[in-house]
Amino acid sequence: MKITNHKLVAEASDPVLQQLSTPNQGGTITPQYLIIHYTAGNSFDSSVNWLMNPLAKASAHLVIGRDGKIAQLGPFNKSLWHAGQSRWADLVGLNNYSIGIELDNSGRLTKSGDKYINVSGKVIPASDIVFAKHKHEDTEQAWHNYPQKQMEVLQQISLLLMRNYNLKDVLGHEDIAPFRKADPGPAFPMTSFAAQIIGRSDDSGEIFKTTTEDVNFRSSPAMDATNVLGKLKKGTKVEYISANGGWFNVYIVSASTLREKLGWIHSTMLARA
Numbered sequence: 564m565k566i567t568n569h570k571l572v573a574e575a576s577d578p579v580l581q582q583l584s585t586p587n588q589g590g591t592i593t594p595q596y597l598i599i600h601y602t603a604g605n606s607f608d609s610s611v612n613w614l615m616n617p618l619a620k621a622s623a624h625l626v627i628g629r630d631g632k633i634a635q636l637g638p639f640n641k642s643l644w645h646a647g648q649s650r651w652a653d654l655v656g657l658n659n660y661s662i663g664i665e666l667d668n669s670g671r672l673t674k675s676g677d678k679y680i681n682v683s684g685k686v687i688p689a690s691d692i693v694f695a696k697h698k699h700e701d702t703e704q705a706w707h708n709y710p711q712k713q714m715e716v717l718q719q720i721s722l723l724l725m726r727n728y729n730l731k732d733v734l735g736h737e738d739i740a741p742f743r744k745a746d747p748g749p750a751f752p753m754t755s756f757a758a759q760i761i762g763r764s765d766d767s768g769e770i771f772k773t774t775t776e777d778v779n780f781r782s783s784p785a786m787d788a789t790n791v792l793g794k795l796k797k798g799t800k801v802e803y804i805s806a807n808g809g810w811f812n813v814y815i816v817s818a819s820t821l822r823e824k825l826g827w828i829h830s831t832m833l834a835r836a
């Protein structure tokens with residue numbers, strides 16, 4: 564995945580990406596923050612349709628589905644209408660200073676008989692429910708979970724956005740509009756997510772280099788014939804982002820056709836540079 568002209572461009576083996584243009588957008592901005600939301604909707608498609616509807620007077624730059632599929636509704640350098648009345652630091656009205664990502668998630672759930680349902684009455688399976696206390700509330704409640712695939716895609720995109728726009732921080736809608744909004748809520752691992760995204764977006768990451776010729780550079784942390792993005796020469800320098808099992812998620816920093824791409828290399832093929 565990469566960003567060209569303020570739009571995401573999918574590459575081989577990236578999740579499905581749909582480019583749309585919502586009428587619910589304003590003028591040009593220089594984004595400083597990344598704001599995470601939940602849709603509180605029933606599905607990816609219904610949320611995308613609503614945010615494309617002029618009656619909604621609401622939108623976001625991206626919607627990410629529970630299976631990782633992505634819709635971009637407007638360029639990252641335009642004001643999209645996701646924050647509403649909001650403030651952070653000395654800024655008021657964060658639509659003019661931020662990129663908004665909506666995650667397909669039903670949000671707060673309520674009990675109905677022996678089931679849990681969302682605001683539209685849709686039953687959420689027990690395996691997708693998290694019981695937790697919102698940081699602005701006193702009691703534990705039921706919330707829709709965030710699946711791993713959705714979180715992986717969000718992380719990948721967030722790292723790209725942080726780097727491209729040199730963003731200052733990642734925040735929840737609940738942080739910039741605490742009296743109105745509860746999203747993304749306690750099911751979202753904001754502390755560890757923000758630490759990952761911010762901590763790894765600066766230029767002080769650890770640098771490794773490949774120790775053999777033709778090292779496979781992969782789109783996912785697995786030995787799989789279908790996920791090879793390319794082959795790296797011995798001595799290719801990469802910046803460490805995170806680990807998953809024996810795999811390192813890295814950025815290519817050496818001159819290469821894969822330079823600045825994010826992908827996975829098995830750690831046995833890397834040594835500290």
Ligand SMILES: [Zn+2]
Pocket residue numbers: 599600601645736744746
């Ligand atoms: Zn929101």
